Amino acid sequence: MADQIHAIAQFNAQSEAETGNIARTLALCLHAGDVVALDGTLGAGKTAFARALINALPGEPEDVPSPTFTLVQTYERGPLEIWHFDLYRLDAPxxxxxxxxxxAFADALSIIEWPENLGSLLPPAHLRITLQQAAGDDSRKIAFEGNDDWMARLSNFSDKASHHG
Structure with a gap:
């Protein structure tokens, strides 16, 4: 039986900096084997979220370009390997x-933009983060959804994220 998907947390970030704080707080909760699916339309802030998350992990700050044309970029952050996928141009799952x-799914932290292009290959135990543009240019609504395991791991995430920065 598949795990039930839960709404875990919802944020209204008023700036790219606030969005980055949420991503940096999440980075503290992630490890190898995790799959983070970033959902949102073009310009919703998926790459900016991924950049903040990647640079929050141990290691030297890096330029984190959108992997739109390469489809994947890899990073070594301390003991953690990160694979950042942009599957917008993927023809078939x-x-x-x-x-x-x-x-990547077996040994690394996977961050996936345009996860819907994976179809049924997207692991059911992923964490889905939906980014939506809100009223202001840099304002975003950010929603986290996941299974029972993610619900437990991120049980006090809202408190941590609102105090991080």
Whole structure:
């Protein structure tokens, strides 16, 4: 039986800096084998969220470009390997195997933009983060959804995220 998906947390970030604080707080909760699916329209802030998350992990700050054309970028952050996928241009879900996505799911932290293009290959135990543009240019509504495990791991995430910065 599949895990039930829960709404875990919801935020109204008023700036890119606030969005970054939420991403940095999440980074403290992640480890190898986790899959973070970033959902949102073009310009919703998926890459900015991924950049803040990646740079919050141990290691030297890096330029984190959108992997729109390469489809995947990898980073070493301390003992953690991170695979950042942008699947906007993926023709078929099976093509993700050519990118090494099965290795990423097994051994790395996977951050996936345009996760819907993976279809049924997206692991059911992923954390889904939906970013939506709100009233102001840099304002975002950010919603976290996940299974029972994510619900437990992020049980006090809202408190941590609102005090981080």
């Amino acid at each position: 099976e093509d993700a195997y050519e990118l090494g996505i099965d290795d």
